[in-house]
Each structure stands twice: as C-alpha cells, then as structure tokens.
Amino acid sequence: MKKIMVTGGTGYIGSHTLVDLIENGYDVISVDNNSRSNPAMLRGVEKITGKPVKNYKVDLCNFDDTFAIFQENPDISGIIHFAAYKAVGESVEKPLMYFENNLVSLINLLKCVQEFNVPWFVFSSSCTVYGNPDHSMVTEETPPKPAASPYGYTKQMGEQILGEFQKASNVQTILLRYFNPVGAHPSALIGELPIGKPQNLVPAITQTAIGKLPKMMVFGDDYPTRDGSCVRDYIHVCDIAHAHTLAIQYLEECRNNSGCEVFNLGTGNGVTVLEAIHAFEKVSGVKLNYEIGPRRPGDIVAIYANNDKAKSRLGWDPARSLDEMMDTAWRWELKLKNDEQMFTSAKSELN
Ligand SMILES: NC(=O)c1ccc[n+]([C@@H]2O[C@H](COP(=O)([O-])OP(=O)(O)OC[C@H]3O[C@@H](n4cnc5c(N)ncnc54)[C@H](O)[C@@H]3O)[C@@H](O)[C@H]2O)c1
Numbered sequence: 337m338k339k340i341m342v343t344g345g346t347g348y349i350g351s352h353t354l355v356d357l358i359e360n361g362y363d364v365i366s367v368d369n370n371s372r373s374n375p376a377m378l379r380g381v382e383k384i385t386g387k388p389v390k391n392y393k394v395d396l397c398n399f400d401d402t403f404a405i406f407q408e409n410p411d412i413s414g415i416i417h418f419a420a421y422k423a424v425g426e427s428v429e430k431p432l433m434y435f436e437n438n439l440v441s442l443i444n445l446l447k448c449v450q451e452f453n454v455p456w457f458v459f460s461s462s463c464t465v466y467g468n469p470d471h472s473m474v475t476e477e478t479p480p481k482p483a484a485s486p487y488g489y490t491k492q493m494g495e496q497i498l499g500e501f502q503k504a505s506n507v508q509t510i511l512l513r514y515f516n517p518v519g520a521h522p523s524a525l526i527g528e529l530p531i532g533k534p535q536n537l538v539p540a541i542t543q544t545a546i547g548k549l550p551k552m553m554v555f556g557d558d559y560p561t562r563d564g565s566c567v568r569d570y571i572h573v574c575d576i577a578h579a580h581t582l583a584i585q586y587l588e589e590c591r592n593n594s595g596c597e598v599f600n601l602g603t604g605n606g607v608t609v610l611e612a613i614h615a616f617e618k619v620s621g622v623k624l625n626y627e628i629g630p631r632r633p634g635d636i637v638a639i640y641a642n643n644d645k646a647k648s649r650l651g652w653d654p655a656r657s658l659d660e661m662m663d664t665a666w667r668w669e670l671k672l673k674n675d676e677q678m679f680t681s682a683k684s685e686l687n
Pocket residue numbers: 343344345346347348349350367368369370371372373374394395396397417418419420421422437441460461462463514515516517
C-alpha cells in the first residue's frame with residue numbers, strides 16, 4: 337500500500353482528500369499545525385473511513401521538525417501539499433507572513449523530498465494565477481497575469497519553484513489549479529470551518545441562512561455579466577478531492593509526460609453570485625436575507641475553467657451539481673450547529 341503524506345490534512349480540502357485517498361486504497365499521514373483548522377476534523381475522516389489517521393502537529397516552516405517526520409516515514413511515495421494560508425485580504429495586510437509561511441513550508445518540504453527521494457509531488461495552486469483574464473474561460477495555456485494579492489503571488493511563485501525544482505530533480509510534479517471549491521462531504525461529518533467572519537460566498541450564505549450572520553452582501557450587481565454579479569466556477573470539494581487521487585494514480589502509472597504538469601480543476605460552468613444564492617434558496621427552502629452592496633476591491637469579474645485536460649488525461653468527471661454543492665454545504669452548517677459542543681471542546685486543542 338503506497339503511503340501519501342497530506343499536508344494541511346485537517347483543513348477543508350485536505351480532510352476530504354484524506355477520505356478519498358483512503359477509500360482508494362492509499363495509506364495516509366497528515367501534517368498540520370492546526371494554525372488554521374480544527375483537529376476534530378480528523379475524527380470525521382476516521383468516522384467516514386473507519387480507519388485511524390495520524391496527524392503530525394508540526395509547523396512545516398520548522399525544517400528540523402519536518403525532517404523528523406520523513407525520518408520516521410522513509411517510505412513516503414508522494415506528497416500532496418495543501419498546507420498554506422489562504423485569506424486574500426489578510427495577505428494584503430500581512431504580506432511577509434504569507435510569503436514566509438507559504439514559501440518556506442514549500443521549500444522545506446522540497447529539501448526533504450530531495451533527501452528522501454520522494455518520487456511524486458502534487459501542489460495546491462489556484463485559478464488566482466490567471467488574475468483578471470481577458471477571456472472568462474481559461475485553459476492551462478492562458479498566460480498568468482500579475483496576481484491580485486500576496487496570496488496569489490505565493491501560488492505563482494510556488495508553481496515556479498516547483499517547475500525549476502522538477503527540472504533539477506526529476507521529481508514527478510502536478511500543479512492543480514482549483515477554481516472555487518464549495519460544499520461538504522455528503523455524510524456532513526467534515527466540511528469547511530471558516531475562521532472568523534467568512535470571506536467566501538458559500539460560507540457567507542450558509543451562516544446567514546442559519547442566523548450566525550444577520551444578513552449578507554452581494555458585492556456588486558453592475559458588472560458586465562448576465563445579471564450584473566460576478567461569475568465563478570464553483571466546484572464540489574469531493575470532486576476536487578478525487579482529482580488528487582487521480583493525480584497520484586497518474587504519477588504512479590508514469591503518465592506524466594512533461595515532468596511538471598498543470599491541470600485546471602473546475603466544472604467548466606460559470607455561475608453568478610445571484611444564481612448561487614437562488615440555487616441555495618431552492619435546495620434549502622430558506623429565503624436568504626441579502627442586499628446588493630458595492631463592488632469588493634480586487635474582485636475578478638468572471639472566470640471559469642476549461643477542464644478538458646483534467647477530464648481527458650486524469651479521467652476526471654466532476655459530476656456533482658450546483659444543487660448538490662449547496663445542499664451539502666447547508667447540511668454541514670446544520671450539523672455544525674448541533675455539534676457546536678464537539679468543535680468548541682476540540683478548539684481547546686488548538687495551539
Ligand atoms: N479553498 C479554496 O477556495 C482554495 C482555492 C484555491 C486554492 N486553495 C489552496 O488549497 C489549499 C488548501 O486550502 P483549504 O481551503 O483546505 O485551506 P485550509 O485553511 O482549510 O487548510 C490549510 C491547512 O494548512 C494548515 N497549515 C497552514 N500553514 C501551515 C504550516 N506552516 N505548517 C503546517 N500546517 C499548516 C492549516 O492549519 C490548515 O489546516 C491551500 O494551499 C489553498 O491556498 C484553496
């Protein structure tokens with residue numbers, strides 16, 4: 337059984353990917369310092385899969401502690417590197433914190449990859465690398481534009497570091513550019529746990545619907561789109577998670593032609609903010625208290641994926657609908673309300 341190290345395994349996408357890897361026969365370990373997540377998330381992973389999962393509570397910016405994990409696990413076949421800070425606004429306020437955390441952790445990991453001859457590496461990138469594109473539909477060949485934030489630069493630089501490292505080391509590398517991951521596992525045992533006031537659309541919707549937030553704001557309805565609100569490519573987190581298993585299988589079967597390959601992970605459908613809200617209202621039966629506000633500075637007008645490459649090369653089939661995304665996000669929010677106790681008590685484990 338191949339062993340995969342998942343960094344950021346107690347986070348949103350990492351936890352769903354642990355489930356998918358285990359269900360597809362991989363042995364996993366997680367490395368997460370819980371700086372942005374709740375350790376209780378792994379209990380959900382264990383409940384779904386029936387398997388215990390070990391998390392190393394280590395800051396990947398600490399080289400010695402990171403190295404020690406590899407010494408203990410010299411049989412790691414691949415790394416899926418999710419661990420990073422991801423809040424765009426915070427990155428504008430604290431750029432050094434973002435450059436340090438997201439880049440030092442990556443470099444430390446790559447030094448260990450070199451030392452321990454780990455053959456496969458999968459990196460969490462983002463459609464943020466395309467900036468505000470000239471055409472809304474982007475392919476992997478669409479040239480990256482200057483990033484809109486320090487966070488975006490960490491993803492662009494991460495891709496560049498990996499591209500150069502791959503040429504020098506021959507480590508088989510895949511860069512996955514996620515569009516907008518949303519929703520939760522259908523069991524409602526794991527999902528997204530935003531820290532503080534949610535900045536992203538779907539958690540803002542579900543927290544408003546449940547009454548944690550009094551109302552939500554639609555950031556602008558005067559864009560040149562079909563209803564004036566911004567267009568994004570929302571993609572179910574379980575479909576994103578499965579793409580990682582497929583990426584590992586792709587590397588395992590030596591189908592990686594160039595050594596460092598990029599894949600867009602989106603559904604290929606552009607959805608406006610208002611369409612997303614209406615889909616939520618339909619599946620939940622809850623009328624959302626929202627109002628139209630001003631544009632959010634830095635927002636991209638419209639972007640969605642051309643996902644042909646991931647479909648044809650990885651055999652990926654992102655089949656879950658917008659309704660399923662909203663339904664699972666809502667059921668997770670309802671579950672959180674009931675299980676608040678579990679997450680509050682688990683919070684005492686944080687740091
Ligand atoms: N969620 C999105 O919308 C989205 C979109 C595009 C790309 N991404 C990228 O995908 C990855 C995962 O995102 P997510 O939504 O699961 O985020 P998340 O915040 O839920 O998970 C990231 C995890 O990394 C951990 N972490 C951060 N720095 C660490 C460090 N130095 N050492 C050890 N652990 C550390 C955090 O505690 C957290 O559990 C990130 O790299 C993010 O930039 C996310």
